Amino acid sequence: MAGTGVFADILDGDVYKYYADGEWKNSSSGKSVAIINPTTRKTQYKVQACTQEEVNKVMDSAKTAQKSWAKTPLWKRAELLHKAAAILKEHKAPIAECLVKEIAKPAKDAVTEVVRSGDLVSYTAEEGVRILGEGKFLVSDSFPGNQRTKYCLSSKIPLGVILAIPPFNYPVNLAVSKIAPALIAGNSLVLKPPTQGAVSALHMVHCFHLAGFPKGLISCVTGKGSEIGDFLTMHPGVNCISFTGGDTGIAISKKAGMIPLQMELGGKDACIVLEDADLDLVAANIIKGGFSYSGQRCTAVKVILVMESVADVLVEKVKEKVAKLTVGAPEDDCDITPVVSESSANFIEGLVKDAKEKGAKFCQEYKRDGNLIWPLLLDNVRPDMRIAWEEPFGPVLPVIRINSVEEGIHHCNASNFGLQGCVFTKDVNKAILISDAMETGTVQINSAPARGPDHFPFQGLKDSGIGSQGVTNSINMMTKMKTTVINLPTPSYTMG
Numbered sequence: 001m002a003g004t005g006v007f008a009d010i011l012d013g014d015v016y017k018y019y020a021d022g023e024w025k026n027s028s029s030g031k032s033v034a035i036i037n038p039t040t041r042k043t044q045y046k047v048q049a050c051t052q053e054e055v056n057k058v059m060d061s062a063k064t065a066q067k068s069w070a071k072t073p074l075w076k077r078a079e080l081l082h083k084a085a086a087i088l089k090e091h092k093a094p095i096a097e098c099l100v101k102e103i104a105k106p107a108k109d110a111v112t113e114v115v116r117s118g119d120l121v122s123y124t125a126e127e128g129v130r131i132l133g134e135g136k137f138l139v140s141d142s143f144p145g146n147q148r149t150k151y152c153l154s155s156k157i158p159l160g161v162i163l164a165i166p167p168f169n170y171p172v173n174l175a176v177s178k179i180a181p182a183l184i185a186g187n188s189l190v191l192k193p194p195t196q197g198a199v200s201a202l203h204m205v206h207c208f209h210l211a212g213f214p215k216g217l218i219s220c221v222t223g224k225g226s227e228i229g230d231f232l233t234m235h236p237g238v239n240c241i242s243f244t245g246g247d248t249g250i251a252i253s254k255k256a257g258m259i260p261l262q263m264e265l266g267g268k269d270a271c272i273v274l275e276d277a278d279l280d281l282v283a284a285n286i287i288k289g290g291f292s293y294s295g296q297r298c299t300a301v302k303v304i305l306v307m308e309s310v311a312d313v314l315v316e317k318v319k320e321k322v323a324k325l326t327v328g329a330p331e332d333d334c335d336i337t338p339v340v341s342e343s344s345a346n347f348i349e350g351l352v353k354d355a356k357e358k359g360a361k362f363c364q365e366y367k368r369d370g371n372l373i374w375p376l377l378l379d380n381v382r383p384d385m386r387i388a389w390e391e392p393f394g395p396v397l398p399v400i401r402i403n404s405v406e407e408g409i410h411h412c413n414a415s416n417f418g419l420q421g422c423v424f425t426k427d428v429n430k431a432i433l434i435s436d437a438m439e440t441g442t443v444q445i446n447s448a449p450a451r452g453p454d455h456f457p458f459q460g461l462k463d464s465g466i467g468s469q470g471v472t473n474s475i476n477m478m479t480k481m482k483t484t485v486i487n488l489p490t491p492s493y494t495m496g
């Protein structure tokens with residue numbers, strides 16, 4: 001159970017502690033932040049409201065710890081990560097319980113998130129050992145005017161202190177996708193979890209603590225964004241920020257200093273359906289892509305662009321499947337569970353009302369109870385409706401009927417976002433042309449958008465982000481190149 005057994009140390013009374021200098025601590029603020037259970041809409045947990053002074057201390061420790069961690073052999077760093085991965089998987093049940101209570105993730109998906117995270121940590125350790133063990137060797141005489149008098153040795157060195165800010169929808173998985181590459185590359189890591197999801201993240205961090213990482217190398221500060229948010233992202237001790245979330249990322253990128261940034265800021269992933277598509281396959285993928293975790297995924301299908309000639313049949317098939325989705329509590333492992341907050345539910349409702357006023361066809365009746373919104377397919381959506389462009393981050397999916405592939409590509413490319421997209425057709429040649437024309441970081445052919453498997457590159461264009469994630473890209477992004485040049489008095493090939 002959460003906060004008990006091996007996790008008892010992380011809880012004091014009814015408030016979870018924050019993690020600094022290898023210890024679980026109470027904030028000197030004496031204040032806490034409440035985490036509301038999206039299902040009951042009552043306070044489920046409380047976390048420390050850390051102060052700026054505590055952030056300063058964490059940054060100092062992170063800087064000191066990083067210096068010796070960078071000198072720790074790569075195989076040893078990998079060994080500790082494998083250990084943390086095993087502990088994480090061993091304790092999947094209490095962590096999944098937190099995910100259910102804090103972010104209303106369906107019970108089975110919550111367990112999957114933790115297991116997937118353990119796998120991601122192990123994979124990162126292995127990949128790091130391989131790619132960080134390699135460097136580059138250059139000789140000077142390949143460049144005009146040079147003799148072979150210089151040997152250039154390049155290798156990757158850590159950046160320093162990485163600030164990781166994951167979102168509420170994957171507070172464990174999108175935290176370890178930042179923590180593991182940072183650590184294997186020899187960096188230290190400061191984690192600021194989302195408020196909703198913070199307790200799951202604190203449990204995950206405790207698994208790293210139990211694995212025996214050095215003091216100060218990993219820290220986790222919780223608190224109010226208004227108090228420590230900008231303070232963290234603008235802190236001079238931070239050498240790199242890896243952020244996943246919403247528009248806040250745009251504000252962070254404007255304020256952050258001259259440091260590498262990795263940002264993933266959501267999407268409006270289009271699903272383009274051609275006349276020759278396997279409509280059963282499309283319908284199954286729309287359900288999985290549009291409604292899993294109630295649409296609260298950056299990579300969710302967020303607009304269907306279907307050729308008019310097959311639209312009626314497709315809509316009918318999707319409707320049938322929507323009717324079978326179970327709606328209710330995450331504890332019961334329902335397909336559709338309450339969205340993360342009341343403000344999120346209100347926002348979704350605003351999009352639905354706008355679509356109603358402007359004449360969208362409702363394939364189901366709109367229904368809401370608290371934060372729980374029943375799955376809704378909106379047909380005949382037009383570009384003047386907000387739902388055509390904005391991401392609901394909820395179980396509401398618009399269908400726009402198109403008369404040409406070009407019309408679909410145009411709609412996709414007119415979006416501010418450019419995370420992923422998908423195209424359904426049996427004609428692979430057409431699919432490749434469409435993929436090239438879509439301005440998104442990834443195009444899936446004959447499947448719904450998705451980030452995983454977690455070692456695949458993952459990136460967004462335009463407002464969807466900066467940089468690329470995926471295990472290898474994240475490790476590379478959290479390092480910089482260092483070269484040593486050996487200068488010889490005479491060209492090296494003159495002897496003999």
Ligand code: G3P
Nearest residue numbers: 244297298299450451452
């Ligand atoms: O930030 C990406 C996340 O929202 C979606 O990840 O694994 O569900 O495709 P995934």
